[in-house]
Amino acid sequence: MGEQSCGKSFMLNHLVGTTFDGSAMRCTEGVWMSLVNTKECIYVALDFEGLRSLERTPQEDMFLTLFNTVVSNLILYKNQYTINRDASKMFQKFQDGVKLFESDPNIFQARLCIIIKDVPETDKNGITKEFQLKLDKISCRGGDNFITKMYGGGLNIIAWPVFHDVAWFKKLSNIKNKLDKQETKYENAKTFLQNTKLIMAKLKICDWSSLNENLIHIRVATLKRLLPIAVSYGIEQKDPIIEPLVNHDSKEPIDGPIDFLNDEKPIKLFPDDDDHVDEFFIQLSEYLRNHFEKTTQPRKESSDDNEWFSNFDRFLKDIIKRQTLRVQNWLIIFVGKSINVMNYAKKKELFLYIQSIFN
Numbered sequence: 001m002g003e004q005s006c007g008k009s010f011m012l013n014h015l016v017g018t019t020f021d022g023s024a025m026r027c028t029e030g031v032w033m034s035l036v037n038t039k040e041c042i043y044v045a046l047d048f049e050g051l052r053s054l055e056r057t058p059q060e061d062m063f064l065t066l067f068n069t070v071v072s073n074l075i076l077y078k079n080q081y082t083i084n085r086d087a088s089k090m091f092q093k094f095q096d097g098v099k100l101f102e103s104d105p106n107i108f109q110a111r112l113c114i115i116i117k118d119v120p121e122t123d124k125n126g127i128t129k130e131f132q133l134k135l136d137k138i139s140c141r142g143g144d145n146f147i148t149k150m151y152g153g154g155l156n157i158i159a160w161p162v163f164h165d166v167a168w169f170k171k172l173s174n175i176k177n178k179l180d181k182q183e184t185k186y187e188n189a190k191t192f193l194q195n196t197k198l199i200m201a202k203l204k205i206c207d208w209s210s211l212n213e214n215l216i217h218i219r220v221a222t223l224k225r226l227l228p229i230a231v232s233y234g235i236e237q238k239d240p241i242i243e244p245l246v247n248h249d250s251k252e253p254i255d256g257p258i259d260f261l262n263d264e265k266p267i268k269l270f271p272d273d274d275d276h277v278d279e280f281f282i283q284l285s286e287y288l289r290n291h292f293e294k295t296t297q298p299r300k301e302s303s304d305d306n307e308w309f310s311n312f313d314r315f316l317k318d319i320i321k322r323q324t325l326r327v328q329n330w331l332i333i334f335v336g337k338s339i340n341v342m343n344y345a346k347k348k349e350l351f352l353y354i355q356s357i358f359n
Contacts, residue, residue, distance in 0.1 A: 001068055002078030004050030006117055007163075011076065015172055015179075016043045029055075031064065041184060044192065046072065062096060063203045069150055070107050070199050070211070073185040074178060078115045078160075100208045107211055111153030111182060113175065115160045121167070124159035131157055153182065188251045194218065220350055222248070223334055227357050230330060234323040245330040254330045288316065 002008050009020035018034040029049055036043040048068060051061045068075055101107060114135075119127050135147075135157070147155050156178070161167040186192040198214055201207075226236050230245060237243035245254040292315050293299055302308040335350070 001048045001051060001065065001075065002115075003080065006050070006078045006080070008050075008076075008078055009047050011078070011115075011172075012045050012047055014169065015076075015175060016045050018045045018047075020045075020047045031067070042189070043179075066100065067199060067203060069110055070101070071196055072110050073153065073182045075110050075112050075151070076115055076175065077112060078117055080117065101211070108150050109152040109183075109185070111156070111178065112147070112151040113156045113158055113178065115158050117160050118162045119159035120162065121165075128157050128159050187249055190251070191249070216346070219248075219334075220346070223331075223350075224353060227331070227354065230327050231357055234327060245326060247330075247333050249333075254326055254333070288319070 012018050012034075013020055016036045018036060020032060020034060031049065032047045034045045034047070036045065046068060048064055049056070051064070056064075114131070116127055116131055158171070158174075160171060186195070195215070198211070198218070202209075202211065202214070229238060230236060235242055235244055236246070246252065247254065289312070292312055296315060297308060297311055299308060331354070
């Protein structure tokens with residue numbers, strides 16, 4: 001982020017390899033996103049429109065800042081040589097933004113790097129100290145320090161060399177090291193997309209309620225949609241394709257294969273219609289018996305029918321036990337993190353629903 005025409009897009013392109021269109025004759029509008037795939041992770045770079053532009057209101061600037069702070073884990077804020085009156089007003093907007101999400105103090109975990117552009121080598125120490133003193137006065141005005149509240153990852157003030165100096169590019173490696181040391185904020189793309197959409201929606205309607213509570217509501221709604229299928233079939237989705245049970249935080253599959261279910265000949269463990277109970281039972285029994293004879297003990301090779309039926313009975317019970325344990329494990333993981341922050345009413349509602357499904 002930063003003022004208009006201060007080289008934000010150019011810096012991001014050289015930092016992580018994005019291809020934002022940066023030009024003195026063409027300014028960024030709104031927020032642009034670019035993804036950079038590496039072996040270790042996916043970098044998500046956000047290029048923001050210049051703050052304090054004539055096309056945007058102070059409220060829109062504040063919303064852009066809030067969005068960046070909540071979504072990101074490292075924020076580069078490019079600033080001019082000194083803190084002028086406009087910059088002071090901008091930092092005051094930062095402070096006002098913190099108060100809007102006071103119910104969710106843990107969502108502000110980003111590190112803020114304030115980059116003072118075009119600082120000669122001889123002046124960098126003095127400029128950095130002067131900038132820090134002025135920033136301290138602004139941030140502590142009114143008894144609240146927006147820096148510590150809004151940027152839980154810490155603050156760095158960096159005097160950036162002039163463009164024609166080779167040190168300009170060497171400084172990028174320092175920023176890259178800070179970025180790589182930051183804890184990964186999202187374990188997978190689906191979580192990032194869900195959180196991003198939710199934050200955008202809340203800013204659009206000026207909803208300052210708890211973000212964590214909104215995420216819990218979404219998780220509970222997802223559980224209610226998936227649980228009946230999980231209990232009946234041991235999977236999350238059966239149409240149009242089969243989706244196995246997975247950990248919705250890491251996207252890792254829950255241990256254990258999908259029992260006797262495949263795309264070619266899916267077997268429904270529970271019938272959809274009571275009128276077809278006998279038909280489904282015969283189909284399932286035949287499939288399980290053939291599978292048992294093929295993989296465990298053929299009937300023709302058994303000399304004792306009682307022993308064969310005893311082994312087949314144990315085989316069927318193991319199937320049921322394995323699927324039950326896998327669904328229970330999936331359920332525990334699904335609600336594990338959310339249950340600790342749910343209120344009593346929400347916990348009771350969820351437990352009663354789960355109980356009704358299993359009954």
